[in-house]
Amino acid sequence: MLYRDAINLALDHAMQVDPRVIILGEDVGFYGGNYKVTDGLFAKYGEKRVIDTPIAENSIVGTAIGMAMMGLRPVAEIMTANFSMLAMDQIVNNMAKLRYMSGGKIALPMVVRMPQGVGRQLAAQHSQSLEHMFASIPGLYVFCSSDATGAYHTTLYAIRLDDPVILLEHVLLYPMDFEFYKVENFDPFKARILREGKDITVVSYLKMVHDVLRACENLEKDGISCEVIELISLRPIDFETIYSSVKKTKRLVVVYEAPKSFGLGAEISARVCEEMFYFLDAPPLRIAGEEVPIPYNRKLELSAIPTQESIYRQMLSWGKGHGL
Amino acid sequence: MSQSLAEKFYFYMKLGRELEIRAKEEYTKGNIGGFLHLDIGQEAVSVGAVFGFGKGDLFCPYREHVLALARGMDPKLIMAELFGKITGVSKGKGGSMHLYEPKLDFYGGNAIVGAHLPHAVGAAYARKYMGEKAGVLAIFGDGATNGGSFFESINLAVVWEVPVLFLCENNFYAIGTRIDRVSAFRDIYLKAKDYMPALQVDGMDVFAVYEAVVNAKKYLEDYGKPYFIEAITYRYEGHSMADKGDYRSPREIETFRKKDPIENLKNKAMQMGWLTPEQIRMMDEKIAQIIEEAVEFALNSPEPDLEELYKDIYCGVCADVIP
Numbered sequence: 011m012l013y014r015d016a017i018n019l020a021l022d023h024a025m026q027v028d029p030r031v032i033i034l035g036e037d038v039g040f041y042g043g044n045y046k047v048t049d050g051l052f053a054k055y056g057e058k059r060v061i062d063t064p065i066a067e068n069s070i071v072g073t074a075i076g077m078a079m080m081g082l083r084p085v086a087e088i089m090t091a092n093f094s095m096l097a098m099d100q101i102v103n104n105m106a107k108l109r110y111m112s113g114g115k116i117a118l119p120m121v122v123r124m125p126q127g128v129g130r131q132l133a134a135q136h137s138q139s140l141e142h143m144f145a146s147i148p149g150l151y152v153f154c155s156s157d158a159t160g161a162y163h164t165t166l167y168a169i170r171l172d173d174p175v176i177l178l179e180h181v182l183l184y185p186m187d188f189e190f191y192k193v194e195n196f197d198p199f200k201a202r203i204l205r206e207g208k209d210i211t212v213v214s215y216l217k218m219v220h221d222v223l224r225a226c227e228n229l230e231k232d233g234i235s236c237e238v239i240e241l242i243s244l245r246p247i248d249f250e251t252i253y254s255s256v257k258k259t260k261r262l263v264v265v266y267e268a269p270k271s272f273g274l275g276a277e278i279s280a281r282v283c284e285e286m287f288y289f290l291d292a293p294p295l296r297i298a299g300e301e302v303p304i305p306y307n308r309k310l311e312l313s314a315i316p317t318q319e320s321i322y323r324q325m326l327s328w329g330k331g332h333g334l
Numbered sequence: 335m336s337q338s339l340a341e342k343f344y345f346y347m348k349l350g351r352e353l354e355i356r357a358k359e360e361y362t363k364g365n366i367g368g369f370l371h372l373d374i375g376q377e378a379v380s381v382g383a384v385f386g387f388g389k390g391d392l393f394c395p396y397r398e399h400v401l402a403l404a405r406g407m408d409p410k411l412i413m414a415e416l417f418g419k420i421t422g423v424s425k426g427k428g429g430s431m432h433l434y435e436p437k438l439d440f441y442g443g444n445a446i447v448g449a450h451l452p453h454a455v456g457a458a459y460a461r462k463y464m465g466e467k468a469g470v471l472a473i474f475g476d477g478a479t480n481g482g483s484f485f486e487s488i489n490l491a492v493v494w495e496v497p498v499l500f501l502c503e504n505n506f507y508a509i510g511t512r513i514d515r516v517s518a519f520r521d522i523y524l525k526a527k528d529y530m531p532a533l534q535v536d537g538m539d540v541f542a543v544y545e546a547v548v549n550a551k552k553y554l555e556d557y558g559k560p561y562f563i564e565a566i567t568y569r570y571e572g573h574s575m576a577d578k579g580d581y582r583s584p585r586e587i588e589t590f591r592k593k594d595p596i597e598n599l600k601n602k603a604m605q606m607g608w609l610t611p612e613q614i615r616m617m618d619e620k621i622a623q624i625i626e627e628a629v630e631f632a633l634n635s636p637e638p639d640l641e642e643l644y645k646d647i648y649c650g651v652c653a654d655v656i657p
Contacts, residue, residue, distance in 0.1 A: 032463075058463060064493070069452040069486040076456020079441060080391070082463065084456075103446050104453070112434035113425030114646035116441070149647055172649035 011190035013183045014047050016158035017123075020165035021048065021085065025055050028083065031169060034061035035070055035087030044089050045125060045184045067093050071100035071122055075108070078120035083169055091126030091140045091178065098143075105174045106149030118174045123165075127217055127267055128304050128315050129181040137304035137311075139268035141215075144176045145244040145277075152244040153198050154178040156219035158188035163196035164242060178244075180217040201248040203255070207237035209334055210325065211255040213278055214265040215241040218316060222265050225321035234329050244274060249281055256282055260291040261332065263325060267315050270298035292332035297324050336541075340603040342385065343540045344614065347377040347596050349621045350400030353409055356625050357399070357416055357430075361575050365633070366416045369445075370430050371397040375570040378540035378595035379503050380404055383473065383565075386547025387499065389439075390468035390554075391461065393454040395475060396431035396445040397503075397569075405440050407433065413628035419635035426638050427646065448478035451487035451500075458496035462558060469497030469554035471547075477508030479522050488529045488560065497554035499547065500526065502564045503537065509573045510581045526562035537565030538593040568593075 011019075024031045037044050039052040039062040052060040063070050067088055074084040088094045094101065101122065108116045128137045144152045151173055155164045161179070168175035204219065205226060214222045219240050226236035237255050241247060256262050262282050264275035275296035282294055300314045316324075354372045361370050373380055377400050384392065384404035394401045402412055407423060415422030416430050423433050424443075431445040441457070444450035454472035461468065478484050479502060491498045502522050506513050514520050523532040531553065535546040543565055550561040568590035572579030579587075603609040 061494075064486070064489065066482075066486040066490070068483060069455070069490055072449065072452025072483065072487075073456030073459065073490060076393075076453035076458070077460040078456075079436075079453065080457050080460035080464070082460045099446060099449055100452070104444075104449055108434075109648070110646050111424060111428040111432040111443075112646075113423070113427050115424070115434050115436055117649055151648070 011158045011188060013158050013161055013186050013188065014045055016162040016190060017047050017165050017179070018049060018051070020162045021051060022054070024166060024169045025051065025059065030081060030083045031085065032059045032061065032077070032082055033085050033087065034063050034074060036063055036065055036089050038062060038087050043087070045181070047184070048087065067096035068100055071097040071105060074120050074122070075100060075104055075118060078118040079116055083119045085121045085123060085169060088122060088124040090136060090181070091124045092136055092138050094124055094140065101144070101150070101176070102147055106147045109173075110149060117172045119172045121168045121175045121177055123177040123179065125179040125181045125184070127180040127182065128311065131306050131308055131311060133306040134303035139266070139299070141178055141244050142268060142273050144178070145274065147245070149174070150245060151175045152178065153242055154216050154244060155242050156183065156216055156240055158190045159193065160202070160242060162190070163193055164198050167196060167198050178216065182217050198242040199246065199248060200242070201251040202240045202242065203237065203251070204240050205236065205238040207235035207259065209235045209259055210261040210263055210329065211237050211239060211252065211259045212263045212265060213239045213241060213252055215244065215274075216267070218265050218267055221316060221318040221321055224318045225325060228322045229325060229329070232326060234326070234334050247278065249285070252278065252282065253286055256286050257289050260289060262290070262294040263297060263328070264294065265297045265316055265321055267299050269301045270296050271301060273298055295324070295328050297321055336606070337608040339541070339544070340599065340608040341613070343381055343544070344596070344599055344603065344609065345617050345621070346381045346400070346404045347540065347599065348617065349409070349624065350377050350380065350403050351596060352621050352625050353403065353412070353628070354399060356629060357413070358575065360416070360629065366430070367418065368429050369396070370416070370575045371573065372569070372571045373397050373400045375590065375594070376503060376505060376537065376567045378599070379537045379543055379565045379567050382540040382543030383471065383501055383547050386544040387471045387551055390551070391439045391441060391454070391457050391470045393441050393450045393457065393470060393472045394443060395447070395450065395473060395478070396443060397475070398433055398443045399430070401473065402433045402435070402440060405438050407435055407438060407440065409624055409628040410631040413632040414635050417632040417635070418637070419632055420638040420642065421631070421635040425642065425646070427642070448474060448481040448483035450474070451478065451483050452490070454498050455487050455491050455494070455496060458491070458498045459494055462496055467497070467555050467558070469499065469551065471499045471501060473501045473503060475508070476502060476504040476506065476513045476517070476522055479525055480508075480517050488526055488562070491560035492529050495559050497558050498560045499550045499554060500560060500562045501547070502562070503567055504564050505567050505569045507569075507573070507582070510577060521564070523562055523564040530560045530562055532562035532564070534564045534566065537567030538590070538595045538598065540595055540599055
């Protein structure tokens, strides 16, 4: 099943069983969604439940907050994470804080979905990974997943939660085809171990997971065995799963698409150093994006982010330098 | 009718003013911290609007003590919140700018200028979606009407046909900047009049505010569409306790003090025979007692336990709504 179809299935299911679930965003209705995630829902549920909004991101999230306060369960779509900057006041100052500021009196059962990341030659204003911004805000949950099964369950779980959730997707994941199956008792707060290994713990999320998995297959041929952990929740992070893996492998690599500085890699490797320093056989490695806006030119674009090849090369040389 | 209204208006306007005068005093003693935005001078808008609107959801800015009182919030819970005590309406986590009580349909106390306007539109959408008619009252200052949230919200309210009464308290100053220096329109209702019915009202006259809001409410309920009122008013104090307000001339302040909404109401009510001096004296005494009890309650209430730091961030449980 396509990644986008899995999210569509989750939205459809949620809307079918609960009339309080509504969708709003730019082009989500009549047009079917710019990435076709909401395709067909307008025809099925009508314009009162699948609401086309003006290009006004601040109000997409702001009105969703008002709807959630009154007991609806809105799922707001921001066309791309780049545009979520216009909604940051609502996301950071309101959505994340209303519960706390009201002493627990206001619940916001709402979801804000958005794709992010580097696509194909979309240039700087349409090619950002901004997960660290959302993940740094207490009061939000931040979820993401790398395949159709994960996307389906994460979306449903986020809608079911009484708390506000940021759901990050990746533009290049939407058309990817995956084997799809339903999971009993899906728990987004638990990281997934996608591959077991004994030499290096590799932590990643979203689209990079696939590049990591392929790089690790190649590393296997070089005699390096990697344990690959996929984070579904970026706030909170399942550090327990990371710690127990690092205890076994003694080495940590974090791979992500955003620029290296101030990213999830900084957070994860710092925590592992704080808690696991004496278990480590090597300083943690971050494989991440360059400190540049993403350029349009395809060759430059690919040089700005980790790829299967660059992940493989960096891990191989780092591994060799640290006793593997 | 006017008699019982006069009594109600006087009681809540005076209660609001006295509570804030006392809050000011407690602030200088150090019992209240942070920002404290006083409504003194603007009580006719707050009280007239809340009573005129009646049932429905209220979304308010950070200058909301009197609005909360008029909606029925216990003065003890307000004072305790200002003192940062666990007994406060928001458990001492919100403070002056964040009074919330969903049981009273009271949604803030919002401290980002204009940010609560889309909340009001969303709330009105939700209520209408669920088949309710009462509508939403969104109150904001003149300063909010130059921001994007304002224009986005009036646009959406019209497009979605939701019953929101946008009530602008125009006190001429966006913090310390006189509004006509930064706003293309001196008459703020003009910004909305191409979108929806919009009018201006004397915000120093509680009856005028009340009547305008009653009419607006009827429109909201009959047509399910938005409406706009600009109330001309004035705050005697600075923007907050951190602001002396000395960007305004003493003469300007004096001009508005002469139109004091409480004195005006009192004189009118006595002239018309709606209230006797004795009734007013008895209300004043009762108000003094309520304030005293509120301060005592706040003073004697405990601080939040340290574990409160980590509570109320997440609900933490999955609402079992979707199988």
